[in-house]
Amino acid sequence: MNEADELKDAPRQASAWEAAAAEGIDMSLLEITLNETPAQRIRRNNDVVKFAWTLRQAMEKRDATA
Amino acid sequence: MQQPDLEALINRLIQGQVRFVIIGGIAVVAHGAPVTTFDVDVCCDLAAENLFRLQSALADGHPVHRMTPQKLPLEITPANVSSLRNLYLQTDFGVLDCLGDVSGVGDYVAAFEQSVEVELPGGRCRVLTIDALIRAKQAVNRLQDKVALRHLLAIKERQNANRH
Numbered sequence: 001m002n003e004a005d006e007l008k009d010a011p012r013q014a015s016a017w018e019a020a021a022a023e024g025i026d027m028s029l030l031e032i033t034l035n036e037t038p039a040q041r042i043r044r045n046n047d048v049v050k051f052a053w054t055l056r057q058a059m060e061k062r063d064a065t066a
Numbered sequence: 067m068q069q070p071d072l073e074a075l076i077n078r079l080i081q082g083q084v085r086f087v088i089i090g091g092i093a094v095v096a097h098g099a100p101v102t103t104f105d106v107d108v109c110c111d112l113a114a115e116n117l118f119r120l121q122s123a124l125a126d127g128h129p130v131h132r133m134t135p136q137k138l139p140l141e142i143t144p145a146n147v148s149s150l151r152n153l154y155l156q157t158d159f160g161v162l163d164c165l166g167d168v169s170g171v172g173d174y175v176a177a178f179e180q181s182v183e184v185e186l187p188g189g190r191c192r193v194l195t196i197d198a199l200i201r202a203k204q205a206v207n208r209l210q211d212k213v214a215l216r217h218l219l220a221i222k223e224r225q226n227a228n229r230h
Binding site: 015017020025026032033036038042043044046049050053054 | 070076092099104186193213219220221223
């Protein structure tokens with residue numbers, strides 16, 4: 001068997017994209033964020049952090065009055 | 067505790083002309099990973115004059131050392147400035163970690179050399195390159211970094227494919 005045949009028969013290395021998908025990472029979300037600018041991504045993160053804080057405040061208020 | 071605003075925190079550093087490079091979760095987000103981070107990690111120039119700038123920039127955010135049980139206020143003085151290596155702060159804008167050194171990358175000079183400029187609404191700042199970020203994540207190898215690493219490697223692969 002020559003070198004070309006050995007390479008052909010070797011198991012194909014999964015790409016990083018395939019490896020991430022195989023581990024359950026939602027690659028469709030990655031496709032969305034890759035279409036944004038870094039500034040937009042940082043703004044989105046900030047919006048999520050602010051929303052999570054607001055939600056937690058609301059939960060604490062609800063628990064206090066329950 | 068007031069609502070966190072990590073963008074405002076970064077803007078404070080930019081406007082205060084602090085020499086820093088964004089590392090950690092915000093850098094992962096900036097490169098495109100669809101994850102959320104609740105703090106800002108930066109690699110800082112530990113020169114005394116830069117740390118005094120940092121202190122001034124954060125002054126109205128009431129920074130405290132969040133790892134201390136008493137939450138001691140940040141007080142950088144000529145007497146203690148040369149002994150500072152890492153600052154783990156809680157501010158009114160959110161959590162800020164200022165590191166003098168990044169695992170797998172090096173000190174501020176090394177981080178700066180392995181960074182790219184990013185335009186934000188509040189001004190320009192430096193963010194660790196995706197290659198340096200991958201090295202940093204591989205160096206620490208915490209559970210949370212493994213997910214970030216998967217994203218970064220996929221993004222890097224996509225970038226390489228787009229170049230060819």
